[in-house]
Amino acid sequence: MRAIAVSEYGATPAPTHLPRPEPGPGEILVKMIAAGLNPVDWKIADGMLKDSVEARFPLILGQDGAGVVEAVGAGVTRLRHGEQVYGMFRDVERGIGSYAEYALAAEDGPVARMPAGMIYTQAAAVPTACGTAMAMVDEAELDTGQTVLIVGATGGVGQALVQLAALTGAKVIATARDDMAGTIRRLGADETVDHSGGDLNDQVLRVHGDGIDAILDVVSDAQGTERLAQLLRPGGTYVSTTWSVNPDVMEAQGHRGVNHIGAPSAEMLDRLSDLIDAGELRVMVEREVPLEAAGDALADNRAGGARGKTVIRI
Ligand SMILES: NC(=O)c1ccc[n+]([C@@H]2O[C@H](COP(=O)([O-])OP(=O)(O)OC[C@H]3O[C@@H](n4cnc5c(N)ncnc54)[C@H](OP(=O)(O)O)[C@@H]3O)[C@@H](O)[C@H]2O)c1
Numbered sequence: 001m002r003a004i005a006v007s008e009y010g011a012t013p014a015p016t017h018l019p020r021p022e023p024g025p026g027e028i029l030v031k032m033i034a035a036g037l038n039p040v041d042w043k044i045a046d047g048m049l050k051d052s053v054e055a056r057f058p059l060i061l062g063q064d065g066a067g068v069v070e071a072v073g074a075g076v077t078r079l080r081h082g083e084q085v086y087g088m089f090r091d092v093e094r095g096i097g098s099y100a101e102y103a104l105a106a107e108d109g110p111v112a113r114m115p116a117g118m119i120y121t122q123a124a125a126v127p128t129a130c131g132t133a134m135a136m137v138d139e140a141e142l143d144t145g146q147t148v149l150i151v152g153a154t155g156g157v158g159q160a161l162v163q164l165a166a167l168t169g170a171k172v173i174a175t176a177r178d179d180m181a182g183t184i185r186r187l188g189a190d191e192t193v194d195h196s197g198g199d200l201n202d203q204v205l206r207v208h209g210d211g212i213d214a215i216l217d218v219v220s221d222a223q224g225t226e227r228l229a230q231l232l233r234p235g236g237t238y239v240s241t242t243w244s245v246n247p248d249v250m251e252a253q254g255h256r257g258v259n260h261i262g263a264p265s266a267e268m269l270d271r272l273s274d275l276i277d278a279g280e281l282r283v284m285v286e287r288e289v290p291l292e293a294a295g296d297a298l299a300d301n302r303a304g305g306a307r308g309k310t311v312i313r314i
Contacts, residue, residue, distance in 0.1 A: 002314075003100035004294040005058035009047035013099075013295040016058055020102045021094070023073035027104050028111070030085060034124035035098040035294075036064030037310040038156065042298045049092055056095035061294070062312070063090035065098030066114060066123035076107045086123035087111030088264055098124075099294050101314060110264035115273040122276075125156070125283045125309035130272045131264045132218075133160035136239045137168065139258050140214045144169030147208060149231065151200070152218035153189065154180045155306040157241065161216050162187045163281050173204060173212070180307060187282070204231055212236065220244050229255060284308030 005016040023029040040048070041061045049055065066086035069079055079085060088110045089096065089103035096104055105111040110131070114123045136157075142148055148165050152158045153174035165172050166188030174189035181192040193203040204212065211233040218241045220228060225244040232238065234254045238245055243259045250257030275281035286308030289297045294312045301310060 001101035002291060003058075003060045003097075004062070004291060005060045005095070005097075005099075006045045007058050009045070009050055009055070011045075013042075013045055013061055013298055015292050018058060018060070018100070021096055021104050023071055023076075023104055025074040026076060026107050027073040028069050028076060028079050028085070028107055029071040029073075030065070030067040030089065030103055030105060031070045032065045032067040032089075032098060032101060032103055032314045033120040034066050035062045035312040035314060036124040036127065036129070037062070037294070037297055037301060037312060038064060038128045039301055040128070041097075041099075042302050044092065045298070053092050055092045059092060059095050060097035060100045060103075061298070062098035062100075063088045064124055064127045065089050065103060066120040067103075067314075070102065072107075078107050079111070079113070084114040084120075085111050086114050086118075086120075086126065087266070087269055088127050099291065099312060099314075108266075110266055110269060112266045112269035112273065115277050118273070118276065121285055121288055121311045121313065122283055124311050125285050126272055126276070127264060127269060128262070129156035129309060130160040130281065130283065131268050132157045132241060132260065132262060133164050134268060134272060135263070136161060136216050136241070136260055137164045139239050139260065140216060140237050142168040142170040142214060146213035147171040147173065148214040148216060149204060149212055149228070150174040150189070150216050151195070151220055151228065153184055153192075155218065156309045157218045159184070159187055159284060159308060160281065161218070162189050164275075165216065167280060170214070173208075175200070183284075201227060201231055214238070217244065218242065222246070229253065229257075285311050287311070288313055
């Protein structure tokens with residue numbers, strides 16, 4: 001089968017021919033139609049997991065995807081041959097990922113039936129970005145009347161954060177360069193602040209002099225987080241996907257700090273499907289590329305400037 005893989009950590013992702021994997025007990029084999037690109041894909045290729053997981057090489061990249069169940073292993077009862085599914089297909093220890101013609105998933109893992117009406121390229125864009133956003137909004141316990149700042153709002157996770165935070169009734173301030181401000185407001189932001197146009201703290205304080213209640217941040221480092229946390233009112237919450245929060249320091253300052261750990265599940269995919277079906281969550285696919293161009297698309301994502309999701313057509 002065709003796949004995009006790295007021969008070792010740090011190598012350039014390249015088209016490769018590899019044997020089709022076989023589903024073991026409790027596993028499904030999926031013929032992939034589309035794979036969703038996430039920053040974690042190039043981070044793993046760079047070696048993000050090298051101290052925690054024994055990877056198998058060639059390592060196929062990618063975790064998100066959508067396709068059709070081709071075969072099921074012994075004991076599989078929830079999903080059947082021919083069903084359209086989407087979810088997460090990463091198994092670094094076995095060298096398996098979603099940038100391939102076939103991938104495996106555990107039946108009890110984060111994989112679910114695609115809702116009727118969802119197309120493969122859209123479904124592949126959902127799991128990591130929207131699942132992360134949903135978990136972050138849950139973690140922040142946002143409520144009507146609160147004000148939340150979303151940092152990194154124009155990318156995959158950020159666009160879902162804007163919509164899900166707005167659904168809670170909270171007032172949403174989101175970062176966006178000028179060209180994206182209108183789009184981000186249409187997704188549900190009440191206000192935008194341009195992170196390329198001056199200090200974020202100054203911009204937020206100009207309108208919200210007494211501070212804000214929560215910050216959902218997908219881009220800042222520890223130093224940036226320390227500064228942004230000064231915007232929080234007493235008892236505020238800071239949730240980060242980049243592990244930039246020091247929870248002890250936050251607590252000493254009277255805030256709650258959370259570094260998000262992904263724990264995706266089929267139930268979460270079903271919750272997301274319901275919101276997408278109801279028109280309450282939209283996923284913007286910014287770009288579709290063929291499998292052979294996945295390496296270039298990863299390089300582009302690393303360079304920054306994402307305006308939605310990139311999806312790989314397989
Ligand atoms: N911990 C977890 O479980 C978990 C889960 C999902 C994602 N993540 C991480 O979260 C991060 C975001 O993921 P993603 O999929 O949303 O990435 P993405 O689609 O590449 O989007 C990143 C966005 O951030 C914007 N941005 C960059 N620097 C910024 C700044 N200083 N202020 C405000 N916005 C800025 C970018 O726009 P401009 O370049 O135009 O500024 C871009 O739109 C990645 O590092 C990813 O690995 C972690």
